[in-house]
Amino acid sequence: MNILLxxxxxxxxxxxxxxxxIRSFVESGSKVQLTKNLFNSIKKSGGLSSEVTALxxxxxxxxxxxxxxxxGDGTLLDTISLIGAYETPVLGINTGRMGFLATIAKEDIDxxxxxxxxxxxxxxxxxxxxxxSSVPLFKGLNFGLNEFTIHKRDTSSMITVHTxxxxxxxxxxxxxxxIVSTPTGSTGYSLSCGGxxxxxxxxxxxxxxxxxxxxxVRPIVVSDDSEISFKIEGRSEKFLVSLDSxxxxxxxxxxxxxxxxIFVAKLVKFHNYSFFDTLRQKLNWGYxxxx
Numbered sequence: 001m002n003i004l005l006x007x008x009x010x011x012x013x014x015x016x017x018x019x020x021x022i023r024s025f026v027e028s029g030s031k032v033q034l035t036k037n038l039f040n041s042i043k044k045s046g047g048l049s050s051e052v053t054a055l056x057x058x059x060x061x062x063x064x065x066x067x068x069x070x071x072g073d074g075t076l077l078d079t080i081s082l083i084g085a086y087e088t089p090v091l092g093i094n095t096g097r098m099g100f101l102a103t104i105a106k107e108d109i110d111x112x113x114x115x116x117x118x119x120x121x122x123x124x125x126x127x128x129x130x131x132x133s134s135v136p137l138f139k140g141l142n143f144g145l146n147e148f149t150i151h152k153r154d155t156s157s158m159i160t161v162h163t164x165x166x167x168x169x170x171x172x173x174x175x176x177x178x179i180v181s182t183p184t185g186s187t188g189y190s191l192s193c194g195g196x197x198x199x200x201x202x203x204x205x206x207x208x209x210x211x212x213x214x215x216x217v218r219p220i221v222v223s224d225d226s227e228i229s230f231k232i233e234g235r236s237e238k239f240l241v242s243l244d245s246x247x248x249x250x251x252x253x254x255x256x257x258x259x260x261x262i263f264v265a266k267l268v269k270f271h272n273y274s275f276f277d278t279l280r281q282k283l284n285w286g287y288x289x290x291x
Contacts, residue, residue: 001030001117002063004055004088006079007038007070014095015045017106018070021093024113026051033060035082038070061086066116066268068093073101073188077244080128080145080265089123091116091268100187100282101145103273115270124269126184126200127224128261131243135254143261144243146185150232150256151177151210151240153249158213159234165226170207173217177210177240180228180258184265187279195219200275205258228258 003025010018019042025032032052034042039054055061061083069079069092076092083090092102093109104112115121131142152159161173181190183198186206191197195208196219205226208219222228231252232239238249241256250256280286 001025001028002065003030003032004035004061004064004067005032005038005070006035006067006075006082007041008075008078010038010041010070011095012045014070014106015042017109018042019045019048021068021070021109021113022049022052024110025117028117030117033064058082061088064088066091069102071095071102072097073099074245076101077145081141081143081244081246083265084141084143085263087263087266089266089268100278101184101267103269103278112270116268121268121270123266124200125264126267127182127203127264129180129182129205129243130259130261131241132257132259133250133254135250137241137248137250137254138243138246141246142243144185144246145182145265146188146244147179147181147190147242148258149177149179149189149210149240149242149247150230151242151247152234153236153238153240156234156236158211159232159236159239162231162233163207164229165222167227167229170220171217173209173212174214175209175212175217178230179206179208179210181206181208182224187282190219193219196221197279205260224260226259230256230258232256 033055036054067088067090069076093104094102128143129148161178163170179190183200183202186198190208193208193210195206203224204221205224240247
């Protein structure tokens with residue numbers, strides 16, 4: 001099995017776990033590679049096997065069987081942007097806090113490695129949003145696992161986002177911004193803005209306004225076969241658009257359209273995993289003894 005490890009900012013206290021993870025894969029006969037930044041970080045701490053190499057260029061991704069994301073949900077989102085259309089399965093090891101996507105805790109790493117090597121897992125296809133724009137944006141990485149967002153600049157007044165579904169006028173949102181979320185992203189930014197929770201395998205998008213001026217403007221769920229287009233107005237000349245954690249400024253002349261991406265993100269799930277168990281745990285459902 002060819003394994004790729006990816007991490008961004010690994011804390012020193014977690015590097016011991018990474019060395020253990022690498023040893024487990026090497027001893028099983030797997031080929032282990034690390035993304036460049038992670039390789040340099042682990043190499044500085046010493047004890048890195050000579051059999052472990054750094055991934056050079058994206059061309060090597062075609063030979064990878066599984067990518068292991070080490071960090072929080074943000075690292076896993078970065079992993080998905082790295083993989084793109086290769087659709088390589090991703091396993092998330094959680095060193096962060098929430099962990100809706102990176103579900104493997106530190107104490108469960110050994111069991112997860114064993115199940116992975118013995119093929120005791122399934123793959124869960126997660127839909128992505130795709131941004132089409134009249135000018136190139138995001139250096140070609142025009143897709144996201146969680147959400148697409150239009151937002152005002154930090155100091156500007158509210159903006160108006162005229163929104164259309166398959167060419168039909170939906171609404172003009174007068175707000176700080178607008179989110180188009182996937183089911184996976186429904187536990188993220190959209191949720192904090194009052195959006196609904198959606199089962200990750202549902203075939204929907206959620207359109208959620210950010211701090212709308214009119215309080216009767218609510219989130220709406222639409223089919224992910226829809227094409228959602230926007231026209232932006234505001235006092236400022238520039239606005240922000242983002243895909244997951246990547247953002248870039250644009251002006252009002254840029255045409256924007258959101259649709260479902262043609263490829264998916266494949267997340268490794270073990271047989272004891274349940275999305276609803278994760279919801280209860282992360283959102284503390286049922287902890288109120290009055291229930």
